[in-house]
Amino acid sequence: MRLFKSIRQKKKGGSMNILVLNGSPRPNGNTSQLVKAFTEGATGSGHQVTTIDVCKKNIHGCLACEYCHTKGNGTCIQKDDFAEVAEVLRDSDMLVLASPIYYHNVTGQLKCTIDRFYAPVYPYKFPKLKKIAMILCSGDPDMYEGAKFSYQGDFLDFLNLEDMGVLTLAGSVTRSKLEEAKNLGASL
Numbered sequence: 001m002r003l004f005k006s007i008r009q010k011k012k013g014g015s016m017n018i019l020v021l022n023g024s025p026r027p028n029g030n031t032s033q034l035v036k037a038f039t040e041g042a043t044g045s046g047h048q049v050t051t052i053d054v055c056k057k058n059i060h061g062c063l064a065c066e067y068c069h070t071k072g073n074g075t076c077i078q079k080d081d082f083a084e085v086a087e088v089l090r091d092s093d094m095l096v097l098a099s100p101i102y103y104h105n106v107t108g109q110l111k112c113t114i115d116r117f118y119a120p121v122y123p124y125k126f127p128k129l130k131k132i133a134m135i136l137c138s139g140d141p142d143m144y145e146g147a148k149f150s151y152q153g154d155f156l157d158f159l160n161l162e163d164m165g166v167l168t169l170a171g172s173v174t175r176s177k178l179e180e181a182k183n184l185g186a187s188l
Contacts, residue, residue, distance in 0.1 A: 014046075015045075015046040015047050015048065016047045016048070016092075016093035016094050016131070016188065017047075017048050017050070017091050017092045017093050017094070017128075018042055018047050018048065018049045018050070018092065018093065018094045018095075018096060018188070019050050019052070019085075019088050019089055019092040019094070019095050019096070020035055020038070020039065020049060020050070020051040020052070020095075020096040020098055021052055021054055021085070021095070021096070021097055021098065021110060021113055021114075022035050022051055022052065022053045022054065022055075022098045022099075022110075023054055023055065023097070023098060023099035023100070023106050023107040023109055023110025023111075023113075024053075024055065024098065024099060024100050024107065024137075025055040025107065025109070026100075027053070029100065029137075030100065030137040030169055030172065030173045031098050031099060031100050031135065031137045033173045033178065034098065034135050034137065034167065034169060034173065034177065034178065034181040035051060035096075035098050035135065035181075037178040037179070037181035037182040037185070038096065038098075038135065038167075038181045038182065038184055038185040039051060039185060040182050040185065041181070041182035041183060041184065041185025041186035041187075042185030042186065042188055043185075044185070044186055045185070045186050045187075045188060047185075047188060049185075050088050050092075052084070052085055052088065054085075054109045054110055054112075054113045055107070055109045057080075057081035057082075057084070057085075057109075057113075058080045058081045059080055059081050059082045059085070059109070059112050059113050059116065060078055060080055060082075060112065060116075061112045061115055061116075062076075062112075062115040062116055062118055062119075063077070063078065065077060068118065068119035068120075069119075072119065074119055074120045075119060075120070076116060076119040076120075082113065082116045085113060085116070086116075086119070086120045089117075089120065089121075089126060089129065090120070090126055090128070091128065092126070092128060092129055093128050093129065093130055093131065094129070094130065094131040094132065094133070094164065094188070095129060095131070095132045095133075095155070095161070096132070096133045096134070096135065097110065097114070097132070097133075097134045097135070097151070097155075098134070098135040098136075099135075099136060099137070099147065100136075100137045100138065101136060101137065101138035101140075101143045101144065101146075101147060104143060104145070104146040104147075105146035105147050105150070106136075106147050106150075114150070114154070121159065125159060129159070129161065130161060130162055131161055131162045131163075131164050131188075132151070132155045132156070132159075132161040132162070132163065132164060133163075133164040133165050133166065133167070133184065134147065134148075134151050134165075134166045134167070135166075135167045135169075135181065136166065136167070136168045136169070137168075137169045137170075138168070138169070138170055139170065139171060140170060141168070141170035143170075144166075144168055148166065151166065164184070164188060165184055167180060167181055167184055
């Protein structure tokens with residue numbers, strides 16, 4: 001049984017396959033609401049969006065065993081739900097990382113998922129994956145630097161992905177923030 005939602009629409013010229021990794025454990029929390037608004041905007045523009053709620057997945061941290069780069073040919077030795085993420089990632093043109101801020105960074109569940117990119121992405125890199133965006137929520141407007149540091153170094157610099165924007169929310173979701181998330185999706 002798959003625990004991610006996929007919204008599929010007929011692809012038109014210039015449409016993308018977008019993977020959203022939602023790191024929020026709250027199904028109706030601020031992050032999830034912004035992801036839904038982003039998805040509405042993106043699908044309204046003809047893109048296909050797959051959202052994987054990583055907190056509902058059984059994804060373990062990287063073991064640093066190097067199996068993936070020796071015998072595994074880019075496949076992790078661990079048999080858990082990350083295989084689903086890697087499968088969707090292979091066909092994705094864009095990645096969106098969405099998370100509340102926990103202790104100055106993304107949630108542990110999303111961080112474990114990102115760390116597991118080591119197997120299929122490093123050093124092979126997915127040829128279709130070209131763009132990235134980030135959605136971050138916090139109770140404090142000055143808590144985003146840790147997450148942005150990883151975003152810049154790992155995704156923009158190392159993977160050379162095109163930055164499509166970082167949407168931040170400090171406090172509760174407002175109608176204008178939902179509209180901003182929808183517009184981000186629609187602008188792609």
